[in-house]
Amino acid sequence: MSGSKLRGVLSPVLTPFNADYSVSETRFLKHCKSLLEQNVGLAVFGTNSEANSLSVEEKIRLLDLLIDAGVPGDRLMPGTGCCALTDSIALTRHAVQRGCAGVLMLPPFYYKGVSDEGLFRNYAAIIDAVADERLRIYLYHIPPVSQVGISLALIERLLKAYPGTIAGVKDSSGDWSNTKAMLDTFQPEGFDVFAGSETFLLQTLRNGGAGCITATGNVNPAAISQLYATWQQDDADAQQAQLDAVRKAFQAHPMIAAMKHAIAWQSGDESWKTMRPPLQELSQEQAGKLESDLSALSFKIRNAAALSGL
Amino acid sequence: MSGSKLRGVLSPVLTPFNADYSVSETRFLKHCKSLLEQNVGLAVFGTNSEANSLSVEEKIRLLDLLIDAGVPGDRLMPGTGCCALTDSIALTRHAVQRGCAGVLMLPPFYYKGVSDEGLFRNYAAIIDAVADERLRIYLYHIPPVSQVGISLALIERLLKAYPGTIAGVKDSSGDWSNTKAMLDTFQPEGFDVFAGSETFLLQTLRNGGAGCITATGNVNPAAISQLYATWQQDDADAQQAQLDAVRKAFQAHPMIAAMKHAIAWQSGDESWKTMRPPLQELSQEQAGKLESDLSALSFKIRNAAALSGL
Numbered sequence: 001m002s003g004s005k006l007r008g009v010l011s012p013v014l015t016p017f018n019a020d021y022s023v024s025e026t027r028f029l030k031h032c033k034s035l036l037e038q039n040v041g042l043a044v045f046g047t048n049s050e051a052n053s054l055s056v057e058e059k060i061r062l063l064d065l066l067i068d069a070g071v072p073g074d075r076l077m078p079g080t081g082c083c084a085l086t087d088s089i090a091l092t093r094h095a096v097q098r099g100c101a102g103v104l105m106l107p108p109f110y111y112k113g114v115s116d117e118g119l120f121r122n123y124a125a126i127i128d129a130v131a132d133e134r135l136r137i138y139l140y141h142i143p144p145v146s147q148v149g150i151s152l153a154l155i156e157r158l159l160k161a162y163p164g165t166i167a168g169v170k171d172s173s174g175d176w177s178n179t180k181a182m183l184d185t186f187q188p189e190g191f192d193v194f195a196g197s198e199t200f201l202l203q204t205l206r207n208g209g210a211g212c213i214t215a216t217g218n219v220n221p222a223a224i225s226q227l228y229a230t231w232q233q234d235d236a237d238a239q240q241a242q243l244d245a246v247r248k249a250f251q252a253h254p255m256i257a258a259m260k261h262a263i264a265w266q267s268g269d270e271s272w273k274t275m276r277p278p279l280q281e282l283s284q285e286q287a288g289k290l291e292s293d294l295s296a297l298s299f300k301i302r303n304a305a306a307l308s309g310l
Numbered sequence: 311m312s313g314s315k316l317r318g319v320l321s322p323v324l325t326p327f328n329a330d331y332s333v334s335e336t337r338f339l340k341h342c343k344s345l346l347e348q349n350v351g352l353a354v355f356g357t358n359s360e361a362n363s364l365s366v367e368e369k370i371r372l373l374d375l376l377i378d379a380g381v382p383g384d385r386l387m388p389g390t391g392c393c394a395l396t397d398s399i400a401l402t403r404h405a406v407q408r409g410c411a412g413v414l415m416l417p418p419f420y421y422k423g424v425s426d427e428g429l430f431r432n433y434a435a436i437i438d439a440v441a442d443e444r445l446r447i448y449l450y451h452i453p454p455v456s457q458v459g460i461s462l463a464l465i466e467r468l469l470k471a472y473p474g475t476i477a478g479v480k481d482s483s484g485d486w487s488n489t490k491a492m493l494d495t496f497q498p499e500g501f502d503v504f505a506g507s508e509t510f511l512l513q514t515l516r517n518g519g520a521g522c523i524t525a526t527g528n529v530n531p532a533a534i535s536q537l538y539a540t541w542q543q544d545d546a547d548a549q550q551a552q553l554d555a556v557r558k559a560f561q562a563h564p565m566i567a568a569m570k571h572a573i574a575w576q577s578g579d580e581s582w583k584t585m586r587p588p589l590q591e592l593s594q595e596q597a598g599k600l601e602s603d604l605s606a607l608s609f610k611i612r613n614a615a616a617l618s619g620l
Contacts, residue, residue: 052420055396086365108588110362118588125587278418278428
């Protein structure tokens with residue numbers, strides 16, 4: 001296993017559902033292939049994948065679907081951190097055994113105010129139980145949603161206890177000073193820091209970081225991966241500004257519903273709008289604003305027709 | 311199925327673990343039997359059960375263990391609300407099929423700021439999928455931990471859509487004015503309001519409520535169920551004050567660890583201290599204070615020796 005192919009741009013892949021809330025495997029596979037063709041890696045089962053609305057069994061089935069369809073493991077960084085230690089172990093073990101280059105791991109997020117000692121024990125118990133030297137863990141820091149975060153002190157302790165296995169972090173704190181501290185402290189040791197969105201992509205790369213793992217990668221993959229490939233060129237700031245404008249149109253709404261709406265709209269496949277409860281689709285008013293904002297930017301999802309499951 | 315046996319005092323049953331973090335089924339069964347003998351019903355898989363650190367598979371196995379051992383379904387109110395809709399359906403279906411009189415259901419708690427519409431769809435999808443007229447759902451409102459709550463408007467809508475199935479609520483908001491509003495608005499319709507701890511037991515009963523579902527029921531079951539049985543007697547306020555004093559000693563610490571410590575201490579079985587990550591046992595200092603506070607109250611866990619797994 002080489003960590004190198006996981007650098008760059010990855011996306012928490014949207015999970016399409018059928019009307020009865022079951023996963024639409026056909027649309028999922030099409031979407032994954034489209035992202036790979038646009039140089040975006042697959043951080044399947046992330047927050048924007050509605051992954052915490054999926055059972056471990058459903059995630060294992062989807063992972064198998066991708067790998068059996070020939071998706072290379074070295075482009076896969078599935079989310080495997082669950083509330084229950086036993087779920088995290090089962091899912092992580094499966095991901096490693098199926099050849100995934102890394103896993104993105106939330107801390108257990110039900111109990112609040114837990115100690116770094118308790119979180120350390122959680123990660124240690126998973127690593128010890130999986131007991132596979134191929135395991136590469138990317139820690140997932142997203143306190144606005146999980147309410148349980150990954151402190152710098154915890155990263156330091158984990159890196160010391162499990163060098164090689166603790167491979168990096170996705171920082172979705174939205175706080176650049178935290179990302180910068182991670183970059184300054186840990187990136188020089190080969191610990192890969194990913195920005196939690198393309199908003200900080202250029203800044204992250206200029207500070208030696210590994211790339212970004214971003215929701216918007218689902219709808220704007222080529223342009224984001226283009227900035228990653230050409231960030232040292234003169235037009236990098238202009239590219240970043242263009243990415244920001246597109247993101248702003250989506251971010252004005254609940255992101256997952258907005259991205260699904262855009263795909264439904266541009267692919268002509270209404271099913272793409274379906275959200276599994278407790279999340280819900282955009283209101284008509286939100287949808288109208290999104291469509292008009294994207295039109296004003298002349299924004300098109302590339303190869304949108306290929307995402308239709310019809 | 312009759313809801314009546316679920317009135318009174320129930321406890322989110324502590325889950326004992328072995329040193330390798332696997333569930334100690336022997337200790338679990340002993341503890342459940344001891345609670346039943348003291349007139350406390352089994353709200354297994356609650357917050358204080360570390361239930362969100364258990365997989366659905368583990369919960370199904372424990373539920374089967376109890377029922378196969380002869381625990382009556384009409385004393386069982388397992389927690390079955392998970393993040394993933396599919397998990398909630400699977401666990402709820404199993405509980406109903408095995409004869410549990412009711413289930414206590416958290417809202418999906420990963421995604422924050424979700425709408426009542428989204429939460430309604432979640433409960434509706436579970437009820438429609440389980441499709442069993444024996445199903446009785448007690449809604450679990452615990453915003454300090456889950457961060458996602460059950461509003462009065464949501465209860466009203468669910469009661470209207472699923473009368474008979476929506477059976478009651480556990481209010482762990484810690485906010486008496488909220489419990490009072492639930493009692494005033496919904497209890498007259500036969501919707502059973504349970505206080506989230508014995509702190510509000512007497513007040514809840516005086517306002518027509520159904521009882522309480524309380525962590526401390528794990529360690530002080532007989533005294534709490536005694537107040538439920540005799541709340542109209544002259545000494546009720548004195549009984550409540552005594553319960554409050556005991557609770558205060560536990561509540562000075564992380565509750566689950568404190569209760570497990572007390573059982574380990576008084577049963578002589580150190581294994582009871584084990585917590586599954588991300589939670590952890592009391593520090594030596596906390597343990598010393600708890601033991602001295604409980605000694606000052608002359609507090610003893612009744613039949614503690616029977617809880618030893620040694």
